[in-house]
Each structure stands twice: as structure tokens, then as C-alpha cells.
Amino acid sequence: MSDSFKIMLVDDQQMANFINKKLIEITQLATDVVDYTLPEKALVELEEHQPDIIFLDLNMPKISGWEFLDSLTQSHNTTKVVIVTSSTSELDKQKAQNYIQVVDFLIKPLTKNTMLSLKSKLRSAS
Amino acid sequence: MNLAAAKYRIAYEAFSKFSGSLSRVDNLEDLSTVVSKNLKYLFNFKIFRIILLDKDTVTGYTFIKNEIWAHKNQEDILDYEKKLLQDQIPFSYAISSEELPGYINHVPLKNGQLWGWYLPYTNYKVCVSLIADDQTQFSYSDVDILHLLVDTLTSKYRQICLNQEIILKNKRLEEAVGQIALKNKEIEQINSNQQNVIELRTRELRFKNKKILELSRLNAHNLREPLCRILGLLEIADYYDEQGLRNEILPKLCESSLELDAIFKNVVAKSEKEIEYYGKTIGNNDE
Structure with a gap:
């Protein structure tokens, strides 16, 4: 795993992104996080950001x-996706x-522990 | 050819003609008309009466020249006929116009002579009477042809009555068949309706089940969303100081809790509405 991840x-829910962002920060899963509540916008700007991984909610309007x-x-596009639903x-x-x-399927609410096990899973895979 | 043979031949021809006319008759009115027309060619008479009696009905005719009187009632039976019916003995005696009922006492009689016969048949008692006088003399030798006439008339009368009975019974039978067909149709209709009701209710129940399943699935999903957020906020709450908790976490907890409450209320209201709706459409028995 490189230094910049x-x-x-x-996720259409701003609050869900807020929580997950904090968990990522706490568990130091990534150095860089971008969040979108509009999936259509995320798709357009995907090339620009080129993320290592996408946390994707399933139940969204539009x-x-x-x-x-x-x-x-x-x-x-083969960017890794973790489903968070x-x-x-x-x-x-x-x-x-x-x-x-899809590399993982996580059920909300995410916890520190799920984040950490995801972290080790990604580390061993890379 | 002697006189008797000539008379016999005339009577025979008249009777043949009478039989021919009678064969085309199919109702009682025509029967009396045909008899009236032919009677005078068979034997001499001034007044001729025939009364047919069965268990319930009286049918009688009085024939005078160009006149027919029909009788339907017990009261129309004359006294000498009542006696005849009782004694059953043929008779012949002198009679005057004054002794006759009103409708026939206008017939002038010159030494009037009344003849009477009682004739039993299988289904009828028949009482025949004839009044002749010096001008139109009834001869005893005409009794045979009179009996022949009564036989023919009675059998024709019986045939007409039976025909009418058959027609009536056929009509009733047709009505009954019609009724049966109608009832059958009604029963078929009821059966088909029953089938339709069953199908409709089954379809409604299936739809209802599906709806309930959908509703419970949707409820579970919708309820989990804000609940997960609340749990998520609690998960990260440890990493905030008191200020951070108050400013960042608590308002979000409050927002999510309110949302959860709203969803709960909505779920209850929706379920009640659905239950009420299906309760009405399917009927109370199903609930």
C-alpha cells in the first residue's frame, strides 16, 4: 500500500459520508477522501480523481x-469498489x-473494526 | 225399390255426408253447427236435445230449426231428463209447448210427442230427447240412426275434449320445460358467479400478500437507513471533544432520530391504510 491512498x-446521504470519512480518518485507511451525494456527478469526475477505491451505496435515487x-x-473502468449498504x-x-x-460487501453501520479489517485485506491484496 | 229401402238409402247418404263434415271438426262450436246442419236429413224432429255428463261437467245442446242452444250448467238439465238419468228407461209421451222451458216454448206443436233415451258410455252418461208432432213425425224405425248419430257425436265430443286436454297439457309441459331451462340458466349463472368470486378473492389475497411482503421489506430497509446513521455517529463519537460532540454529533443524532421517528409514523399510517383498504375490498370475514 502506497503512502497516498x-x-x-x-452515498446520497451526506451524513453517511460524514461518518465514513471520520472512520477513514480514525483508522488511517486513506490519506485522501472525496465524497459525493450525487452518483452521476461522481461518475463524471471519476477520471479526474482516479481514486484507489470507491465506497458505494446501493439505495440511491436517480x-x-x-x-x-x-x-x-x-x-x-476497473476501479475497486466496496459496497456499503x-x-x-x-x-x-x-x-x-x-x-x-466489487472487492467487498459491507453492511452499515460501518465500525472501526470493519474499517481495520478492510485495511488489512487491502494491504495484503496489494 | 220400395219406400223403406229408398228411405234407408237417403238416410245412409245423409249420414255419410254428416260423417264427412264431422271429420273436419276440431272444436265444440263447429261440432254443434255441423250437427245442426245435418240433423234434419237424418230423421224428423221439432226439437232435439242431447246432454253429455261426465264427473264434473255438463255439456248439452238443444237443436231447433236454425237454432242451437248450448248448455253448460247442472240447472240446464230438464226435469224429465233428471228422471231419465235416474231411471235409465226410454220413454215416449205426449207433450205441449207450455211444458217446455222459455227458450224453446215458441216452437208450435200439434200433438207434440216427447221421446227420451238414456245411453251410457265409458266416460259419459248421455241423455237424448226428441220432440216431434203430427207435422214432423218421428218414426220408431229412426231410432237406429238416432243412436248412430249419438255414438258418432259422443265419440267426436270425446275426441275434441281429449285433444284440448292434450293441447293444454302440452302447453303446461312446454311452460315447465321453459321454467326448467330458465332455472338451469340461473343455476349456471350462480355457479359461474361463485367461480368468479373465488377467483377474484384469490387474486386479491395473492395481491395482498405480495403487498404486505413488499411493505415489510421496504419498511425494514427504510428503517435501517437512519438507524445505521445513528449507530455510525455513536461509533465515531469517542473521537470528538465536548465542543465537537455538541456542535457536530448531537445535531446529526437529533436529525437522524427525528427522521427515524417520521419513518416509523409513516410506516404505521401506511399499514393502517392498507389494512383498511383490503378490509373493505375483501370483506370482513377475511380479516
């Missing part, structure tokens, strides 16, 4: 997390496995 947060992933696949549905978890970008 950039994460993009995509563009859902699934549509966001479809859009990535269409433009052959309040849905406990097993169906969603299974569906997520169809996308090569």
Missing part, C-alpha cells in the same frame, strides 16, 4: 449503486459478485 465516497457499477463496466438482503450480496470491481 485515495477513496471516493458515493442512479442506484447497480447502475453506477453498470456504468463502470461499460466504460471498462444498509440492505441486509442476501440477494444483493449475490448480485454484487457479478461485478469484477
Whole structure:
């Protein structure tokens, strides 16, 4: 894992981004964080930011997390994605496995511990 | 050819003609008309009466030249006929116009002679009477042809009555068949309605179940959102000082709690509305 690690947060709830940002800061998961409440805007500015990882909510108006992933696949973008959802549905978890970008499926609320285990998982993978 | 043979031949021809006319008759009115027209060719008479009695009905006719009187009532039976019906003995005696009922006492009689016969048949008692006088003499030798006439008339009368009965019964039968067909149709309608009701209710119940499932899924998801935020805020709360807690975390906790409360209220209201709606459409028994 390099010194500069950039994460993009995509969640229509500003407060969710606020919490996750703080958790990232506490656990030192990344040095750089950009957050979006509008997934369509995040898609446009994705090239500009080139994040190492995207935290993606599923249940969003206008563009859902699934549509966001479809859009990535269409433009052959293989940026790693961690799904962060309040849905406990097993169906969603299974569906997520169809996308090569998805490296983890986390259920809200995120905790320090989940962040830390994600950190070690990413570190061992890199 | 002697006189008797000639008379016999005339009577035979008249009777053939009468039978021919009778065969085309199919109601009682025509029957009396045909009899009236042909009677005078068969034997001599001034007044001819026939009364047919069965269990319930009286049918009678009085024939005078160019006149027919029809009788339907018990009261129309004359006294000498009542006696005849009782004694069943044929008779012949002198009678005057004054002894006859009003509708036939205008017939002038010169030494009037009344003849009477009682004739039993399987289904009827028949009482025949004839009044002749010096001008139109009834001969005893005409009794045979009179009996023949009564036989023919009675059997024709019986045939007409039976035909009418058959027609009536057929009509009733047709009505009954019509009624049965109507009832069958009603039953089919009821069955089909029942089937429709069952299908409709099944469909409604399926839809209702699906709705409830959707609702519970949506509720779980919607409720989890703010709850997760509250838990998330608590998770990071340790890393704020008192000032930070008051300014950053508490307002967000408050906001999320209010949102959670609003969602709860909404869920309850929506569920109640749905229950009320389906309670109305499906009926109280299903609830």
C-alpha cells in the first residue's frame, strides 16, 4: 500500500459520508477522501480523481449503486469498489459478485473494526 | 225399390255426408253447427236435445230449426231428463209447448210427442230427447240412426275434449320445460358467479400478500437507513471533544432520530391504510 491512498465516497446521504470519512480518518485507511451525494456527478469526475477505491451505496435515487457499477463496466473502468449498504438482503450480496470491481460487501453501520479489517485485506491484496 | 229401402238409402247418404263434415271438426262450436246442419236429413224432429255428463261437467245442446242452444250448467238439465238419468228407461209421451222451458216454448206443436233415451258410455252418461208432432213425425224405425248419430257425436265430443286436454297439457309441459331451462340458466349463472368470486378473492389475497411482503421489506430497509446513521455517529463519537460532540454529533443524532421517528409514523399510517383498504375490498370475514 502506497503512502497516498485515495477513496471516493458515493452515498446520497451526506451524513453517511460524514461518518465514513471520520472512520477513514480514525483508522488511517486513506490519506485522501472525496465524497459525493450525487452518483452521476461522481461518475463524471471519476477520471479526474482516479481514486484507489470507491465506497458505494446501493439505495440511491436517480442512479442506484447497480447502475453506477453498470456504468463502470461499460466504460471498462476497473476501479475497486466496496459496497456499503444498509440492505441486509442476501440477494444483493449475490448480485454484487457479478461485478469484477466489487472487492467487498459491507453492511452499515460501518465500525472501526470493519474499517481495520478492510485495511488489512487491502494491504495484503496489494 | 220400395219406400223403406229408398228411405234407408237417403238416410245412409245423409249420414255419410254428416260423417264427412264431422271429420273436419276440431272444436265444440263447429261440432254443434255441423250437427245442426245435418240433423234434419237424418230423421224428423221439432226439437232435439242431447246432454253429455261426465264427473264434473255438463255439456248439452238443444237443436231447433236454425237454432242451437248450448248448455253448460247442472240447472240446464230438464226435469224429465233428471228422471231419465235416474231411471235409465226410454220413454215416449205426449207433450205441449207450455211444458217446455222459455227458450224453446215458441216452437208450435200439434200433438207434440216427447221421446227420451238414456245411453251410457265409458266416460259419459248421455241423455237424448226428441220432440216431434203430427207435422214432423218421428218414426220408431229412426231410432237406429238416432243412436248412430249419438255414438258418432259422443265419440267426436270425446275426441275434441281429449285433444284440448292434450293441447293444454302440452302447453303446461312446454311452460315447465321453459321454467326448467330458465332455472338451469340461473343455476349456471350462480355457479359461474361463485367461480368468479373465488377467483377474484384469490387474486386479491395473492395481491395482498405480495403487498404486505413488499411493505415489510421496504419498511425494514427504510428503517435501517437512519438507524445505521445513528449507530455510525455513536461509533465515531469517542473521537470528538465536548465542543465537537455538541456542535457536530448531537445535531446529526437529533436529525437522524427525528427522521427515524417520521419513518416509523409513516410506516404505521401506511399499514393502517392498507389494512383498511383490503378490509373493505375483501370483506370482513377475511380479516
